[in-house]
Amino acid sequence: MPLLSRIRSQVALLAVLPLAALAACGETASPPPATVDDPALSGGELTVSDITSNAFSTPAPNLGGTSLEKHNAGDAAFEATFVTRPAIVNGGLGPVYNHTSCIGCHARDGRGRPPAAGERSSSLLVRVSMPGVGAQGEPTPVPGFGGQLQDRAIVGTSAEGLVAIDWTEEAGSFADGTPYSLRRPTVRIASPYIPLPGGMMTSARIAPPVFGLGLLEAVPLTVLSMLADEGDRDGDGISGRLNVVWDSRAGREEVGRFGWKANTATLLEQCAAAYNQDMGITSPIFPMESCHGQEQAGPPDSLPDLDAATLDAVAHYVATLGVPARRAVGDPVAQRGERLFAEAGCGGCHIATLRTGSAAIPELSNQTIHPYTDLLLHDMGEGLADNRPDYRASGREWRTTPLWGIGLTHVVNGHTFFLHDGRARSILEAVLWHGGEAERSRERFRTMHREDRAALLRFLESL
Amino acid sequence: MNLLSRTLLAVVLPLAGGALLAACSDDEPTGPSTAVSTELIDTVLRTSSNDVILATYTDLNLRAGELKTAVDALKAAPGTTTLEAARQAWRNARRPWEQSEGFLFGPVDEQGIDPSIDDWPVNYVDLDNVMASSATLTKEYVDDLETTLKGFHTIEYLLFGNNSTKTVNDFTPRQFEYLVAVTESFKAKTTQLYSAWSPTGQNFADTIAQAGASFNTRYTSRSQALQELVNGMAGICNEVANGKIADPFTLEDRTKEESQFSNNSNTDFADNIRSVQNIYLGTYNGAGTGRGLGAIVALRNPTLDTRLRAEISAAIAAIQNMTPSFGTAIISNKGAVEAAQNAILTVKLSLEKDVLPLVQSL
Numbered sequence: 001m002p003l004l005s006r007i008r009s010q011v012a013l014l015a016v017l018p019l020a021a022l023a024a025c026g027e028t029a030s031p032p033p034a035t036v037d038d039p040a041l042s043g044g045e046l047t048v049s050d051i052t053s054n055a056f057s058t059p060a061p062n063l064g065g066t067s068l069e070k071h072n073a074g075d076a077a078f079e080a081t082f083v084t085r086p087a088i089v090n091g092g093l094g095p096v097y098n099h100t101s102c103i104g105c106h107a108r109d110g111r112g113r114p115p116a117a118g119e120r121s122s123s124l125l126v127r128v129s130m131p132g133v134g135a136q137g138e139p140t141p142v143p144g145f146g147g148q149l150q151d152r153a154i155v156g157t158s159a160e161g162l163v164a165i166d167w168t169e170e171a172g173s174f175a176d177g178t179p180y181s182l183r184r185p186t187v188r189i190a191s192p193y194i195p196l197p198g199g200m201m202t203s204a205r206i207a208p209p210v211f212g213l214g215l216l217e218a219v220p221l222t223v224l225s226m227l228a229d230e231g232d233r234d235g236d237g238i239s240g241r242l243n244v245v246w247d248s249r250a251g252r253e254e255v256g257r258f259g260w261k262a263n264t265a266t267l268l269e270q271c272a273a274a275y276n277q278d279m280g281i282t283s284p285i286f287p288m289e290s291c292h293g294q295e296q297a298g299p300p301d302s303l304p305d306l307d308a309a310t311l312d313a314v315a316h317y318v319a320t321l322g323v324p325a326r327r328a329v330g331d332p333v334a335q336r337g338e339r340l341f342a343e344a345g346c347g348g349c350h351i352a353t354l355r356t357g358s359a360a361i362p363e364l365s366n367q368t369i370h371p372y373t374d375l376l377l378h379d380m381g382e383g384l385a386d387n388r389p390d391y392r393a394s395g396r397e398w399r400t401t402p403l404w405g406i407g408l409t410h411v412v413n414g415h416t417f418f419l420h421d422g423r424a425r426s427i428l429e430a431v432l433w434h435g436g437e438a439e440r441s442r443e444r445f446r447t448m449h450r451e452d453r454a455a456l457l458r459f460l461e462s463l
Numbered sequence: 464m465n466l467l468s469r470t471l472l473a474v475v476l477p478l479a480g481g482a483l484l485a486a487c488s489d490d491e492p493t494g495p496s497t498a499v500s501t502e503l504i505d506t507v508l509r510t511s512s513n514d515v516i517l518a519t520y521t522d523l524n525l526r527a528g529e530l531k532t533a534v535d536a537l538k539a540a541p542g543t544t545t546l547e548a549a550r551q552a553w554r555n556a557r558r559p560w561e562q563s564e565g566f567l568f569g570p571v572d573e574q575g576i577d578p579s580i581d582d583w584p585v586n587y588v589d590l591d592n593v594m595a596s597s598a599t600l601t602k603e604y605v606d607d608l609e610t611t612l613k614g615f616h617t618i619e620y621l622l623f624g625n626n627s628t629k630t631v632n633d634f635t636p637r638q639f640e641y642l643v644a645v646t647e648s649f650k651a652k653t654t655q656l657y658s659a660w661s662p663t664g665q666n667f668a669d670t671i672a673q674a675g676a677s678f679n680t681r682y683t684s685r686s687q688a689l690q691e692l693v694n695g696m697a698g699i700c701n702e703v704a705n706g707k708i709a710d711p712f713t714l715e716d717r718t719k720e721e722s723q724f725s726n727n728s729n730t731d732f733a734d735n736i737r738s739v740q741n742i743y744l745g746t747y748n749g750a751g752t753g754r755g756l757g758a759i760v761a762l763r764n765p766t767l768d769t770r771l772r773a774e775i776s777a778a779i780a781a782i783q784n785m786t787p788s789f790g791t792a793i794i795s796n797k798g799a800v801e802a803a804q805n806a807i808l809t810v811k812l813s814l815e816k817d818v819l820p821l822v823q824s825l
Binding site: 050076085086087093100104107156395 | 547567568569570572573575578583584585586588589592595596608609610611612680681682687690691694698705706710718719
C-alpha cells in the first residue's frame with residue numbers, strides 16, 4: 001500500500017475512536033483538551049533560558065549522563081574543520097564543497113544569510129536540477145553538477161561555479177499608505193567549470209538553525225497527517241500536505257519533514273546528506289563523493305571519511321540542542337499580537353503547540369512544544385516560488401518554517417535575514433512575502449492598523 | 464583554534480508559579496549585598512568594551528603589523544636572528560588573540576574573522592599544492608584561499624616546522640613569498656576586527672556599552688549584555704578544559720594539540736584565562752578603569768567576588784604548572800594536567816552557577 005494511503009487509514013482509525021466515545025455522551029466532537037503547559041517553555045523540558053549569542057547552542061537541560069556526553073562529542077564533531085586528505089586530523093574535504101565545517105554555515109547553530117555585495121557566499125548554497133524526476137522520485141541531477149552547486153574546491157581542482165545574486169527592489173504599501181520595499185533575488189551561476197545545460201533549475205537556500213530538531217523529528221506522523229488537509233476540506237484556504245521522499249538508509253519511501261521543502265525524512269539522513277553535499281565528506285549512508293563521475297572526482301577512497309559513530313553523534317547533537325524560551329510572555333502588547341496572529345489565520349500553518357510521542361532519545365519523548373510549524377508543504381504563491389520541484393513539493397511549495405527562536409536571530413547571528421534565500425531583511429518583510437495559501441493572512445496583516453502590525457511583530461519577536 | 468563558545472549553560476526558568484530557579488550555591492554567606500546602579504553597569508559595560516575588548520583588538524592589530532614586518536625582514540635577510548625575531552613576533556601576536564577568546568561574540572564571529580585568523584588544523588596537502596603551483600603569491604591570492612591555509616597556525620607551521628625543529632636552511636624561497644603574503648592577509652583581518660569594534664569604524668563597542676538604549680535592537684537590556692560577557696567567559700573555560708586540554712590529553716596525542724609547532728600551549732591557555740580575568744577586573748595589560756564585572760559582583764556578593772578572583776588566579780597558575788610543557792605533560796605529568804582542568808572548570812562553575820544568575824537578576 002502506498003505510504004500516504006497507509007497513513008490516511010491509520011489516521012481514520014484514530015479519528016473514529018474519540019468521536020465515537022464523545023457521541024455516546026451526546027457531545028459534539030472536539031479535540032482533547034491540551035495539556036496545561038507553560039507558553040514560555042517553547043521546547044518543553046528541553047527549554048533553555050538564554051538571550052545571548054549562545055541561545056541556540058546550549059544542550060537541553062534534561063539530558064542524562066551518556067546523552068550529554070554524546071551531545072558534547074557531536075558538538076566537537078560539528079565544529080571540526082575538514083582538510084584535504086590524506087590528513088591525520090579531519091581529512092576528507094571535497095574535492096568540491098560549500099564549506100569546511102558544519103558550524104561554518106550554521107554559525108552558532110543558527111541561521112545563514114545571503115552574501116553581501118562583492119562578498120563570496122559562505123552560508124548560502126544553490127540546489128540545482130533538470131526537469132523531471134529520477135528513479136526514486138528525486139529531482140533529476142544536472143550532468144556535471146549533480147543536485148547542488150559546490151562553489152569551492154580543494155587546491156588544484158575546479159569548483160563547479162560561483163554564486164552571484166542580483167537584487168531587485170519591489171515597492172508596495174500598507175493599507176494605511178505606509179510604504180515598504182521588498183527585494184527579489186535573481187540567482188546566477190558565474191564562472192561554471194563547464195557550460196551550464198539549458199533548462200537547469202536553481203534554488204538558493206540559506207542554512208537553517210539546527211536547534212530543536214530532535215523534537216520536530218519526534219512529532220508523530222499521525223499528528224502531521226491530521227494537520228494535513230490537501231483538499232482543503234475545511235475550506236479555510238489552507239491545504240498543507242506531506243512530502244514523501246526516498247530515504248537512503250531505510251531503502252524506501254518515507255514522509256519528509258527536514259529541509260526547506262521537507263525533502264528529508266530523518267535527522268540522520270539530513271546530517272549525512274549535508275556532510276556529503278556541503279563538505280564532500282563520505283559516510284556509510286552516502287559512500288560516494290558528491291562529484292563522482294565529474295572531472296573533479298579523485299581516486300575513490302576505500303573507507304568513508306566519516307564513521308557511523310561520529311555521524312550518529314552529530315545527529316544526536318542537533319537533536320538535543322535546547323530550544324530558547326519565549327520572552328515577554330506577560331507583555332500585553334505581545335499578547336495582543338498573539339491574538340492577532342491567530343485572528344489573521346497565521347496559526348493555521350504556524351501551529352503553536354505540538355506534542356512529541358515516544359522517541360528513540362528518551363529526553364525528547366512526550367514533550368509539549370511550541371515550534372509554530374506544521375512541518376507540511378504549502379503553496380506560498382508566485383512571489384516565493386523557486387519553480388524547482390522536490391519530490392512531491394511543487395515549485396511553489398515550501399515547508400512551514402518553525403518560528404521558535406526567530407526573535408533571537410539578531411543577537412545570535414548578527415543579522416535578520418529570513419525565508420529560504422534570506423531575501424527578507426526583517427520579520428516584517430518575511431510576512432509580506434507570504435502568498436498563495438497565505439495570501440489571505442498576508443492581506444489581513446497588510447491592512448491592519450499600524451499599532452496592530454507592531455503588536456503582531458512584537459509577538460513574533462518574543463518567540 | 465577556531466573557537467566558538469560551547470558553554471554548557473542550561474538554566475531553565477520554570478515560570479509556572481513564578482518561581483525563579485537560580486542555581487546558586489547557598490551554602491556559604493554572601494556578605495552584605497548592595498544595590499547595583501545603572502551608572503555602575505554602564506561603567507562596567509563601557510570598560511569591558513573599550514578598556515578591555517577594544518584595547519585587546521588594538522594590541523592584536525599592532526602585533527600583527529610587527530609580525531608582518533618581522534616576516535618581511537626574514538625574507539629579505541634569512542638567518543637565525545631574523546628567524547627567531549619572526550618567531551617571537553608570532554608569539555607576541557598570539558598573546559592578545561588568546562586573550563580575546565573570552566569574548567568570541569560579535570564581529571569576530573559574524574564576519575568570519577575568527578576562522579581566518581585561527582582555524583585549525585592546517586591543510587597540509589593544499590598548502591603543498593600551493594607551493595608547488597605557479598600561482599603568484601599575493602595577499603589577494605591568499606585572501607581567496609581556505610581558512611586552513613592562513614592565519615596563526617599556517618604561519619606557525621611555516622615558521623617553526625614540526626616541534627620547532629625547522630632551521631633557516633629548511634626554508635624555500637616560495638615559502639618566504641607565501642609567508643609575506645599570508646601575514647599581509649592576516650594583518651588585514653586584524654585591522655578588520657579592530658574597525659568592527661572601533662568608534663572610528665562600525666563601533667560594535669557601542670552596541671555593548673549602550674545595551675538597553677532605545678536604538679539598540681541587539682542588546683535590549685543592560686542585563687543581556689552582561690549575560691553575553693559572562694557566557695563568553697564561561698565558554699572559554701569550557702573550551703580550554705574540555706576541548707583544547709582534554710582532546711590531546713584523553714588520547715595522549717600531540718597531533719590534537721593546537722599550537723604544537725611552537726610549543727606554545729601553556730601560554731595560550733593561560734592567556735585564555737587571562738581573557739576571563741581581564742573582563743572580570745576591567746583592565747588589559749594593567750590599563751583600564753579597573754571597574755570590570757567584578758565591581759558588580761563585589762557589591763552583590765563580596766564573598767563570591769573574593770573567591771572568584773582567587774579561582775581565576777589559581778587556574779592561571781595551574782596551567783603554568785603543566786610542566787615542562789603541555790605537549791609533554793599530557794604523557795609525563797598527568798596530575799598537573801588534571802589539576803589544571805579542574806581549576807579551570809571551577810571558574811566555569813562559579814561563572815555559570817553564581818555569576819550568571821546574579822547578572823540575570825539585574
